[in-house]
Amino acid sequence: MTWTVNSCFVTLAILFLWRVEEVAEACSCSPVHPQQAFCTSDVVIRAKVVGQQEVEIGTNIYGNPINDIKYEIKQLKMFKGPSQDIDAIYTASSSTVCGVTLDTGKEYLITGRLNSDGKVHVTLCQFIQPWEELTETQKKSLTQRYEMGCDCKITRCAFIPCMIRSPVECLWTDWVIGKTVNGDQAKHFACVKRSDGSCAWYRGAAPPKKDFLDIEDP
Structure with a gap:
């Protein structure tokens, strides 16, 4: 009986910790005016999504893989950014950690951050809108x-x-x-x-x- 009670307690504790981790990782950000998004972003482009794939970018503290979504894009116009065209953007694989979901074949205004490795990363905290809705x-x-x-x-x-x-x-x-x-x-x-x-x-x-x-x- 003691083993059963302890086992249940451990199970509940694990579930609780999982829940705390989920809450801690939930995406939260303050709303920004489109102008603020433009001014604070490294990259502002109009682009069409032409494909996507999941890519591994590392592992967490438990040794489990951490994945990003790589969206392959066709840049239509650059309003702000580096001199070369951008052919892909990266985002977290889950919306709970601010990952962005985009539709293949659709055009978007995309604001994002340019990492030191030259990759463009986007999150739900940035201004990303279908071009036709602007x-x-x-x-x-x-x-x-x-x-x-x-x-x-x-x-x-x-x-x-x-x-x-x-x-x-x-x-x-x-x-x-x-x-x-x-x-x-x-x-x-x-x-x-x-x-x-x-x-x-x-x-x-x-x-x-x-x-x-x-x-x-x-």
Whole structure:
């Protein structure tokens, strides 16, 4: 009887530790505005996924293999990144550790990190969207606006009251207004530096003038 109780206790302890490990490894990251994703990423490209395979990248502390998913891609346009074309991106094999799932044959805007070995790694914490789902403003901003605001700071308002503390900040209010991080400011606005050094939201069909007034702020 004692052996049975101890055995059950050990089994429960193992299951508990597994569960703790799963929770500890769960993917968690703060939402970012598309402009923030552009400015903080090493690589920003438009690409079509043409294939995928699972590749072993090492082993864990128990000696079990650690795998990544390698997505073979056809680069269609580079907005930011190294001089050479990128033909593959890598991501974790599970969404619990921020692995990204992409569909073969589909075009995406991909932001990612360039590792020291030259490989591009992507996670759920980065901005990755099907190209067809981007707004025209977002597409234009990849070449005309986002870079102009990389010295600005976009501050997300998670709950009211919220405010900016510096003239170089733009207050991102999509969440408190519409309970989404993919609202009007994410879809249609860029935070751009003005001639006086301050930053403001800008929306327009053409690149902002050097001394524009933020009359189109949300």
